[in-house]
Amino acid sequence: MTNAEDLNIGIIHNFYTKRGGEDQVAESEYKLLKANNFKVHLLKFKNPEGKLKQLFTYFFSVFNLFSFVKCYSWLKQNNIDILHVHNWFFTASPSIFWAARYCKVPVVVTLHNYRLICPSGTLVFNGKAYPDSLNSEFPWSAIKKGVYRNSTKLTFNLVFTVWLNKKIGTWKLVKYYIILTAHSKTLIESSHLRGITNKLIVKANFVSPIKVNNSIPRQDNFLFVGRLSDEKGINILLAAFKGSSYKLTIIGEGPLQSDVEDFVKDNSNVTYLGFKDKETINYELHKCTALIFPSIWYETFGLIMIEAFAVSTPVIASYSGSSSIIVKHGYNGLHFEPSNTDNLKEKLMEWSSFDDNVKEQYRKNAYDSYLQYYTPEKNIEQLVEIYKSAV
Numbered sequence: 498m499t500n501a502e503d504l505n506i507g508i509i510h511n512f513y514t515k516r517g518g519e520d521q522v523a524e525s526e527y528k529l530l531k532a533n534n535f536k537v538h539l540l541k542f543k544n545p546e547g548k549l550k551q552l553f554t555y556f557f558s559v560f561n562l563f564s565f566v567k568c569y570s571w572l573k574q575n576n577i578d579i580l581h582v583h584n585w586f587f588t589a590s591p592s593i594f595w596a597a598r599y600c601k602v603p604v605v606v607t608l609h610n611y612r613l614i615c616p617s618g619t620l621v622f623n624g625k626a627y628p629d630s631l632n633s634e635f636p637w638s639a640i641k642k643g644v645y646r647n648s649t650k651l652t653f654n655l656v657f658t659v660w661l662n663k664k665i666g667t668w669k670l671v672k673y674y675i676i677l678t679a680h681s682k683t684l685i686e687s688s689h690l691r692g693i694t695n696k697l698i699v700k701a702n703f704v705s706p707i708k709v710n711n712s713i714p715r716q717d718n719f720l721f722v723g724r725l726s727d728e729k730g731i732n733i734l735l736a737a738f739k740g741s742s743y744k745l746t747i748i749g750e751g752p753l754q755s756d757v758e759d760f761v762k763d764n765s766n767v768t769y770l771g772f773k774d775k776e777t778i779n780y781e782l783h784k785c786t787a788l789i790f791p792s793i794w795y796e797t798f799g800l801i802m803i804e805a806f807a808v809s810t811p812v813i814a815s816y817s818g819s820s821s822i823i824v825k826h827g828y829n830g831l832h833f834e835p836s837n838t839d840n841l842k843e844k845l846m847e848w849s850s851f852d853d854n855v856k857e858q859y860r861k862n863a864y865d866s867y868l869q870y871y872t873p874e875k876n877i878e879q880l881v882e883i884y885k886s887a888v
Contacts, residue, residue, distance in 0.1 A: 501881045501884060501885050503578075504535070504579055504884060504885075504888065505575060505576050505577050505579075506530060506535055506537040506579055506581065506884065507538050507539075507572060507575065508527050508537060508539045508540070508582075508583070509539075509540045509541075509568065509580065509585070509589060510523035510524075510540075510541060510542070510582075510583040510584050511543070511583075511584040511585055511588055511589040512541060512543045512584075513584075514543075514544050514545075518609070518799075519583060519584055519610075521800065522583065522607070522800070525703070525704075525705070526581075526583075526876070527539050529877055529880075538575045538577065540571050542564065542588045542589040544587060544588050555587050555651065555654060557590065558586065558587035558590050558654065558655075559591070559654075559657065559661060559662070560590055560591060560592045560595075561588065561589065561592050562592065564588060564589050564592050564593055565590075565592035566596075568589070569599065569600060572597060572600040577600070578888060579602065579603055579604075579884045580597050580604045580605070581605045581606075582605070582606045583606075583609065590658075591658070591667045594667050594670045594671065595667070595670070597670070603672045603887045603888055604672055604887075605674075605675060605884065605887050606671050606673075606674050606675065607674075607677075608674055608675065608676055608677075608685075609677070611795070612655070612659070613659055613668065613685075613690055614684070614685060614688040614689065614690050615628075615630040615636070615639065616630065616636065616644055616652045616656050617644040617645060618645070619728050619794040619795075620684075620794055620795050621727065621728040621793060621794040622639075622644045623727070624727035624728070624793070625793070626795070626835075627639075627644065630644075631687065631688040632687075632688060632689050634663065635656060636656060639656065640656055663690075668690070668693060669692075671696060672696065672887040673698050673883055673886070673887055674698070675699075675700050675883065676697050676698065676699050676700075676797075677701055677702060677798040678701065678797065678798065678819040678823070680818055680819060680821060680822055681797050681818070698883055700880065700883065701803075701875075702800060702803070703803070703872060703873050704800060704807055704871060706807065706873075707782075707804065709783070709808055709809060710780075713780065713784055714784070715784065715785075715786060716784050716786065717744060717786055717849075718744035718746050718784075718785055719743060719744065719745050719746070719785060719789050719813070719845070720745070720746050720747075720748070720781055720784075720785035720787070720788050720789065721745065721746070721747045721748070721749070721790075721791070722748045722749060722782075722788070723748075723790075724750070724751040725751030725752065725754050725757055726752050726753055727793070728793055729751075729792050730791030730792050730793045731751075731753050733815075733838055734747075734789060734791045734841075735756070735757070737791075737838050737841040738764065738766060738767055739764060740764070741845075742766065744768075745789075746767075746768045746770060746781060747767065747769045748770050748771070748772070748773050748781060749771075757769050779804075779808065782805050783808050783810070785810060786848070786849075787810065787811045787813050787830070787848055788801065788802070788805040788810055788811070788812045788813070789812075789813050789814075789841075790802055790813070790815065790820050790824070791814070791815050791833075792814075792817060792820065792835075793817065793836050794817070795817060795818035796817070796819045796820060798823075799820060799823065802820065803866075803867060803870075805863065806829065806864060806867035807867045807871070809860040809861065809864040810860065811829055811830040811831075811848075811859040811860060811863045812824050812829065812863070813831045813832075813833065813841075813844050813848060814832060814833075815833060815834070815835040815836075816832040816833065816834060816835060817835040820832075823866075829859060829862045829863040829865075829866045830859070830863070831844045831847065831848060832844075
């Protein structure tokens with residue numbers, strides 16, 4: 498079978514208790530395929546709320562028999578030809594790959610995080626880069642430190658799940674792994690999971706076109722949108738704007754929300770809007786002078802950067818992970834050294850010193866970057882080719 502239009506495409510995604518970028522990407526690709534008249538089916542799993550239910554489900558995360566039966570029945574009922582998995586952790590479990598194996602359905606997996614090579618999932622611990630697990634199949638150091646949710650028990654269970662499934666060949670059942678940037682590909686190739694190197698394919702995420710509203714005047718405030726957490730660089734961001742004349746607007750929620758709320762009480766140049774819907778975020782992206790992306794972990798992608806590009810907004814980003822590739826210094830944005838507050842301050846000063854013509858060129862370049870790499874048309878073209886090759 499070579500015609501993609503004839504394929505019955507199955508998508509599986511294990512949704513998180515709090516919606517994030519992975520959930521958005523899985524739904525967007527499903528809707529994109531559907532909008533282009535492909536036969537596509539979506540099977541949803543969801544991690545339960547409540548500690549007791551989570552512990553029970555997490556205990557079966559090595560191989561969830563209920564998920565196996567659910568996936569097997571769904572694959573058979575819909576006569577799925579190709580299965581695309583976005584997230585299996587933790588309710589779906591690796592059992593879904595064996596269900597596909599018994600149904601003789603080839604599998605493609607998008608790696609949205611680093612869970613297969615480090616239990617932290619982010620390669621960050623205690624606010625600092627944590628690459629210690631990269632070359633260890635069973636990282637006892639990560640377990641002792643409790644790098645997953647600060648729990649040695651939960652970290653052990655996750656390490657054991659990945660290790661055991663590696664030993665029994667689960668990860669080899671996957672035909673292709675989609676990696677979002679070349680940087681992530683390099684990390685995996687140098688890790689203990691290097692055995693899947695020949696299965697890696699780089700394909701970026703996308704965002705649908707956002708109607709550019711030129712009637713919204715550009716203002717002089719910078720913008721941050723994202724999870725308020727250590728790995729996202731919130732502390733670096735706040736330190737850079739403390740006592741500064743530069744204005745900053747923050748959108749998001751997370752474990753450091755109270756720190757942000759306390760900060761804005763003493764720093765009138767910073768405004769915190771809390772959690773906002775897409776319409777509000779798009780408005781703020783139109784309005785700001787530039788987006789700031791201060792992440793300290795090796796981000797696998799970062800949708801907000803290409804959402805900024807889609808409305809001609811440049812990005813000032815740490816030179817780390819995906820942002821070192823998506824943002825091109827001196828073209829569609831600026832880079833600063835990760836975790837370096839002083840260097841971020843210098844970039845704020847540099848950006849503010851540009852005249853309107855220079856900033857306008859950056860904005861044009863940002864939008865051109867979106868058109869060249871991150872449109873739905875680019876995405877579906879690559880996605881379909883991957884499916885066809887897998888089948």
